Amino acid sequence: xxxxxxxxxxxxxxxxxxxxxxxxxxxxxxxxxxxxxxxxxxxxxxxxxxxxxxxxxxxxxxxxxxxxxxxxxxxxxxxxxxxxxxxxxxxxxxxxxxxxxxxxxxxxxxxxxxxxxxxxxxxxxxxxxxxxxxxxxxxxxxxxxxxxxxxxxxxxxxxxxxxxxxxxxxxxxxxxxxxxxxxxxxxxxxxxxxxxxxxxxxxxxxxxxxxxxxxxxxxxxxxxxxxxxxxxxxxxxxxxxxxxxxxxxxxxxxxxxxxxxxxxxxxxxxxxxxxxxxxxxxxxxxxxxxxxxxx
Numbered sequence: 047x048x049x050x051x052x053x054x055x056x057x058x059x060x061x062x063x064x065x066x067x068x069x070x071x072x073x074x075x076x077x078x079x080x081x082x083x084x085x086x087x088x089x090x091x092x093x094x095x096x097x098x099x100x101x102x103x104x105x106x107x108x109x110x111x112x113x114x115x116x117x118x119x120x121x122x123x124x125x126x127x128x129x130x131x132x133x134x135x136x137x138x139x140x141x142x143x144x145x146x147x148x149x150x151x152x153x154x155x156x157x158x159x160x161x162x163x164x165x166x167x168x169x170x171x172x173x174x175x176x177x178x179x180x181x182x183x184x185x186x187x188x189x190x191x192x193x194x195x196x197x198x199x200x201x202x203x204x205x206x207x208x209x210x211x212x213x214x215x216x217x218x219x220x221x222x223x224x225x226x227x228x229x230x231x232x233x234x235x236x237x238x239x240x241x242x243x244x245x246x247x248x249x250x251x252x253x254x255x256x257x258x259x260x261x262x263x264x265x266x267x268x269x270x271x272x273x274x275x276x277x278x279x280x281x282x283x284x285x286x287x288x289x290x291x292x293x294x295x296x297x298x299x300x301x302x303x304x305x306x307x308x309x310x311x312x313x314x315x316x317x318x319x320x321x322x323x324x325x326x327x328x329x330x331x332x333x334x335x336x337x338x339x340x341x
Contacts, residue, residue, distance in 0.1 A: 056123045056214060061276065063098035063299050064125035064242050069115050070104045071141050072131040072222055084130045084220075084227050091231065092126075095239055096246025096299050100124060107132055112144025120148065120215055125242050127215060131222030133205040135184040142208060145219060146192040149212055153190045159197035159206050160189035166204045198234040202226045207234060216242065249306045250297045251314055252331035255321055258283070258290040266320045267294070274313040293331060 057064050068088055074080040082104065089099045100122075105111045112129070119127045132141030146153050164181050171179035188205040191197065198207030198218070203226040208219040216238065220227045255263060260283055271279050278297045283290065296313050300306040314330075321328040 056125050058098045058100075061098065061299055063096055063246070065123075066092045066097045066099045066126045066128070067119050067122070067124045068099065068102040068128045068130065069112070069119070070102070070130040070222075071107055071112055071144070072104075073107050073138065075104055075131075076106055082130075084222065084224055087224070087228065088128055088130070088231070094248055095243045096248045097126070097243055098299075107138045107140055109140050109143045109147055112141055113147030116145055116148025116217070119217075120212060123213070123215060125214075125216065126238075127217045129217065129219040130227065131220075133188060133208070133219060133221045135187050135204070139187075141219060142190065142192060145208070145210060145217060149192055149210060149217075151193040154193045155186070156189055156191045156195065156197055159191055159208075160186060162197055162199065162206050163188050163204055166200070170204070198230055200226055201229045201233050209238065246299060246301065247303055247306045248297065248299050249303075249310060250295055251310050252296070253294040253314065253317055253321075254284075254329055254331045255292040255294065256289060256327040257292045260292055263292065263321055263324065263326065266317065266324060269320065270313055270316050273316065274309065276309050277313040279313070 068085050070082055070085050072080065072082075075082045085102050085104075089102070092099050103115060105115060116127070116129075129141055129145060132139045132144075142153065160181070163185055167176060167181065167185055168179045170176040185204065189197075191208050192210055194210065196209040198209055200206050200221065203221055203223060205221045205226070207221070207230040210217040210219075218235065218238070220230055257263065260281055263281075267279055267281055270277070276298055280295045280297075281292050284293050285291070294317060296310055296317075298306050298309040300309060318328055
């Protein structure tokens with residue numbers, strides 16, 4: 047790689063990408079009632095920002111299990127940990143208890159978070175969504191945060207997101223409702239993402255080979271990986287209409303667009319040349335791939 051990505055936190059030693067972990071909590075996910083689309087969305091978003099998701103895990107709504115997992119996260123020292131789910135007003139919403147346990151701090155009523163929750167329920171009442179506007183203990187529960195935490199504005203729902211920091215690791219707790227999770231990420235985490243990811247870039251390029259047997263180009267793929275170690279090369283079989291193709295996806299991270307292009311272009315050219323020389327039809331894929339920047 048031409049230089050490393052400037053980051054402000056623990057990073058992958060081979061790529062310089064900030065390391066991220068995702069901890070999803072919810073009995074409803076583990077019994078199959080709810081499909082966890084949140085983890086997939088977060089992984090896509092982090093990758094587009096130039097981060098590297100190293101680990102994801104799904105847990106039950108169990109305080110001890112969440113606390114133990116968070117202690118493991120802290121020991122591995124990623125730049126960022128997301129927890130997903132368990133921030134609501136009911137008795138089984140216990141993720142913040144687990145976060146507090148993992149951090150070794152008590153829960154404390156955060157007055158700023160309490161004001162956020164109260165304002166939301168007044169708004170919900172005015173819109174006819176709830177029967178009364180006043181705070182009660184169930185609603186106030188959402189304002190009990192790990193000591194030292196910062197509430198994050200939830201533009202849609204009642205439960206604030208939560209930001210904790212420990213020894214260079216940021217822990218962001220998000221609600222499990224997908225719309226709320228995405229709104230907090232999109233509208234409340236911009237400064238944090240700039241802090242962690244800087245202006246790092248991530249980009250993908252895809253090639254398609256008219257081929258059914260992936261092993262026929264395995265040596266060519268291996269040669270590209272060895273010559274371009276900063277480029278991740280992934281292949282998978284697809285069927286387009288009646289045609290069997292192998293989709294080769296090249297991805298790289300860098301400090302800016304030109305740095306990423308300098309990594310991807312020669313790797314793509316090598317594959318185009320060597321696969322064609324092996325007697326197979328290869329072309330750039332119609333879909334251009336995804337990319338993004340921090341901030």
